[in-house]
Amino acid sequence: MSTLLSLREVWIEYGDKIVLERVSLDIEAGSFVSIIGPSGAGKSSLLRILLGQEIPTRGTILLDGVPLTPECGPDRGVVFQRYSVFPHLSVLRNAVFGIECAKAPLSARLFGAARRAAMDEAVEMLNAVGLGDSLHLYPAQMSGGMQQRLAIAQALIKRPRILLLDEPFGALDPGIRADMHGLITRLWRDYALTIVMVTHDIHEAFTLGTRVIALDKRRHDPHAPHRFGATAVYDIPLRNRVDPAAVEKPGMAINEILSSS
Numbered sequence: 001m002s003t004l005l006s007l008r009e010v011w012i013e014y015g016d017k018i019v020l021e022r023v024s025l026d027i028e029a030g031s032f033v034s035i036i037g038p039s040g041a042g043k044s045s046l047l048r049i050l051l052g053q054e055i056p057t058r059g060t061i062l063l064d065g066v067p068l069t070p071e072c073g074p075d076r077g078v079v080f081q082r083y084s085v086f087p088h089l090s091v092l093r094n095a096v097f098g099i100e101c102a103k104a105p106l107s108a109r110l111f112g113a114a115r116r117a118a119m120d121e122a123v124e125m126l127n128a129v130g131l132g133d134s135l136h137l138y139p140a141q142m143s144g145g146m147q148q149r150l151a152i153a154q155a156l157i158k159r160p161r162i163l164l165l166d167e168p169f170g171a172l173d174p175g176i177r178a179d180m181h182g183l184i185t186r187l188w189r190d191y192a193l194t195i196v197m198v199t200h201d202i203h204e205a206f207t208l209g210t211r212v213i214a215l216d217k218r219r220h221d222p223h224a225p226h227r228f229g230a231t232a233v234y235d236i237p238l239r240n241r242v243d244p245a246a247v248e249k250p251g252m253a254i255n256e257i258l259s260s261s
């Protein structure tokens with residue numbers, strides 16, 4: 001596999017608060033990287049710089065060996081924990097809107113054959129996430145899991161190579177979460193995606209990921225908690241990835257997971 005994203009000595013600082021320090025990582029094309037770490041370790045900040053929403057204070061991020069552009073390009077899609085769908089648009093219109101924004105950035109409207117092609121594309125993607133029977137529902141009429149399926153469809157409709165997931169299943173019930181694990185695994189394979197997912201759920205991290213990276217501080221100054229930032233303290237490649245549908249042991253202890261990976 002080839003390196004798709006490279007982080008070189010990346011630092012993120014907000015004022016005098018150092019959030020991340022010296023993060024150097026190579027992320028291979030086609031990998032599924034789970035990012036774990038304590039609250040405040042900088043996991044979401046890391047995703048924001050990969051998305052291009054923020055630029056690192058120091059260091060470089062390369063995409064295909066070229067410095068990342070400081071805006072969110074079509075090669076990257078993102079799904080957040082809270083549903084980011086438009087409440088006043090139907091499922092189909094939500095998905096079509098994503099294509100319209102990509103293809104007609106000024107007016108966000110397509111007409112004629114271009115609109116029909118966008119509709120076909122949207123229906124195909126909505127079928128892929130299991131919303132083919134819900135095209136005309138509005139978000140308020142859907143469950144949390146369905147709304148997250150729509151958010152995933154919106155992110156994938158621009159056919160990104162990289163999908164960034166920020167606790168995408170954190171607000172869902174365990175049963176729905178298991179369904180979503182199956183869905184994201186299938187989409188990762190079918191669309192040849194590279195996925196970077198932040199999660200607080202260690203079981204999810206090890207079940208879905210081909211690699212788990214733990215962010216935490218190596219150094220602490222009790223008198224100045226923001227003096228040192230977090231970095232990648234563990235970087236665990238997982239050769240034997242588990243089929244999410246086959247996993248029935250939520251809440252496994254980390255040492256059990258580590259010894260079984």
Ligand SMILES: Nc1ncnc2c1ncn2[C@@H]1O[C@H](COP(=O)(O)OP(=O)(O)OP(=O)(O)O)[C@@H](O)[C@H]1O
Pocket residue numbers: 014017019037038039040041042043044045046
């Ligand atoms: N724009 C900002 N300005 C100042 N501080 C910020 C900003 N964004 C994030 N921070 C701080 O950076 C630190 C890391 O935040 P971040 O959200 O990346 O952590 P996290 O690991 O994702 O946390 P959680 O697991 O609780 O979501 C926190 O202390 C947060 O308050």
